[in-house]
Amino acid sequence: MNTLDDDGVRELLSAVIDPEVGMNIVELGLVYGIDVSQERVHVLLTMTSAACPMTEMIVDDAYERLAAALPPETEIDIELVWEPPWTPERMSEAARIVFGWHPPR
Amino acid sequence: MSATRQRPGGAESAAPGAARAAPRAAVRRPAFERLPLLLLGFVALLAGIGGGLARLAWPMPQAVAQAAAWHGPLMVCGFFGVVISLERAVAVGRAWAYAAPLLAGVGTALALHGLGGWAPLLYLAAGIVLALATLSVLQHQRENFVVMLALAAALWPLGTALWIGGAALHEVLPWWLGFLVLTIAGERLELSRLMPPSPAALRLFALIVAALLAALAAAPFAAQPAARGFGFGLVLLSCWLARCDVARRTVLQRGLTRFIALCLLAGYVWLALGGAVMVLAGLRPGTPAYDAALHALLLGFVFSMVFGHAPIIFPAVLRVSLPYHPVFYAPLALLHASVALRLLGDALGAYGLTRWGALGSALALAAFIAVMAAAVLRSRRGRRGVAPRRSGPG
Numbered sequence: 001m002n003t004l005d006d007d008g009v010r011e012l013l014s015a016v017i018d019p020e021v022g023m024n025i026v027e028l029g030l031v032y033g034i035d036v037s038q039e040r041v042h043v044l045l046t047m048t049s050a051a052c053p054m055t056e057m058i059v060d061d062a063y064e065r066l067a068a069a070l071p072p073e074t075e076i077d078i079e080l081v082w083e084p085p086w087t088p089e090r091m092s093e094a095a096r097i098v099f100g101w102h103p104p105r
Numbered sequence: 106m107s108a109t110r111q112r113p114g115g116a117e118s119a120a121p122g123a124a125r126a127a128p129r130a131a132v133r134r135p136a137f138e139r140l141p142l143l144l145l146g147f148v149a150l151l152a153g154i155g156g157g158l159a160r161l162a163w164p165m166p167q168a169v170a171q172a173a174a175w176h177g178p179l180m181v182c183g184f185f186g187v188v189i190s191l192e193r194a195v196a197v198g199r200a201w202a203y204a205a206p207l208l209a210g211v212g213t214a215l216a217l218h219g220l221g222g223w224a225p226l227l228y229l230a231a232g233i234v235l236a237l238a239t240l241s242v243l244q245h246q247r248e249n250f251v252v253m254l255a256l257a258a259a260l261w262p263l264g265t266a267l268w269i270g271g272a273a274l275h276e277v278l279p280w281w282l283g284f285l286v287l288t289i290a291g292e293r294l295e296l297s298r299l300m301p302p303s304p305a306a307l308r309l310f311a312l313i314v315a316a317l318l319a320a321l322a323a324a325p326f327a328a329q330p331a332a333r334g335f336g337f338g339l340v341l342l343s344c345w346l347a348r349c350d351v352a353r354r355t356v357l358q359r360g361l362t363r364f365i366a367l368c369l370l371a372g373y374v375w376l377a378l379g380g381a382v383m384v385l386a387g388l389r390p391g392t393p394a395y396d397a398a399l400h401a402l403l404l405g406f407v408f409s410m411v412f413g414h415a416p417i418i419f420p421a422v423l424r425v426s427l428p429y430h431p432v433f434y435a436p437l438a439l440l441h442a443s444v445a446l447r448l449l450g451d452a453l454g455a456y457g458l459t460r461w462g463a464l465g466s467a468l469a470l471a472a473f474i475a476v477m478a479a480a481v482l483r484s485r486r487g488r489r490g491v492a493p494r495r496s497g498p499g
Binding site: 054 | 196295
């Protein structure tokens with residue numbers, strides 16, 4: 001029986017940091033979707049770069065964060081997607097402020 | 106890629122984008138099957154450093170001293186070639202991409218066993234596989250920086266082909282420099298999207314890259330003017346990076362993120378200096394300026410970048426944990442101090458300073474490897490102590 005909702009999952013994923021830039025994957029806008037059902041948590045995740053070897057590590061980390069919080073019978077499905085392509089506009093307002101820019105209107 | 110990581114043995118089979126669910130019970134498992142490839146890179150590093158020191162008349166065992174003539178190829182193709190193509194293979198997640206580090210590693214082994222005639226061919230093949238692996242990223246991501254990375258990757262086999270065709274190493278080196286510098290620049294271009302450069306800045310970046318490539322192409326016709334032009338391109342590139350790199354922002358953070366940013370920002374100083382030396386003196390082998398330019402670029406810039414990224418690339422490649430520790434700064438400081446000493450020696454014609462600078466750099470690399478290994482061991486011991494605790498990234 002699943003005890004988390006979308007926001008709970010999002011909060012867990014907020015602990016997954018891209019160490020290069022010191023920012024979590026939620027603020028970076030890399031989490032495209034979260035779908036929580038009784039027996040399954042499905043996360044759509046993208047990366048800023050498909051040429052970056054850290055992808056595997058970040059997916060591992062996200063998986064471990066969820067696995068630590070969810071009951072063992074819950075299936076965890078982290079799906080890596082490249083469509084639609086990530087753009088800087090997907091970053092949260094807080095992240096934009098950290099990197100010192102404001103989106104073009 | 107999520108599916109691949111928990112399925113023992115099939116780790117490299119799935120492409121990114123084809124990722125799917127993982128069996129629930131699985132936990133992260135170190136990818137030690139990639140270790141032999143990495144070790145081939147470290148063999149080249151060790152022999153390359155030893156050969157470099159032997160050139161500067163530091164006493165070395167006979168077996169290592171024999172590698173003196175191979176110093177450049179071992180460092181660029183044997184070490185950077187393996188490391189870059191291995192991390193690219195991990196990124197693209199295709200089995201065939203691992204042929205690149207394997208081929209380059211075999212090339213190193215042949216070079217060190219008196220079969221040097223074959224090594225350039227293997228390095229060439231490795232470079233071609235790396236370029237193809239990088240092109241395959243375009244299937245998922247049609248972005249400028251991927252084109253940039255593919256272009257950079259292509260410079261490795263192009264330079265190596267010239268070498269096989271009979272060009273002298275000093276004529277090949279600018280191509281290899283281009284491979285390394287533009288690979289880093291491409292990765293920084295990608296990250297610069299977090300504080301997006303203006304369209305004008307992006308056009309300027311493209312112009313700088315075009316100028317660097319034009320300088321490479323012009324080298325056979327006017328070697329020294331081309332080398333000076335290449336140096337000027339590097340100076341401009343360092344200015345662009347110093348202005349647009351996200352490291353300017355991330356240096357304000359803490360821990361590993363700040364360490365990485367400082368490695369990069371310090372590296373840009375050497376990129377500018379190495380470029381400036383080339384502008385002033387061209388690239389004439391055997392001169393102090395030649396030693397200064399190449400080592401400012403390769404030790405001061407490229408290795409500084411390697412120091413910054415090893416703490417995230419190691420864990421990414423081997424799937425082990427490598428927690429940050431402030432002691433990482435010690436080998437970094439030694440690296441930069443030793444490069445400064447070396448260039449001072451080159452500038453003053455004080456060969457002794459250059460020799461000691463080189464030894465200092467070798468010690469910095471050794472210390473860095475020791476620090477990285479200690480961090481991995483410390484974390485593994487820590488994990489065994491407290492059973493199923495899950496901690497930070499990496």
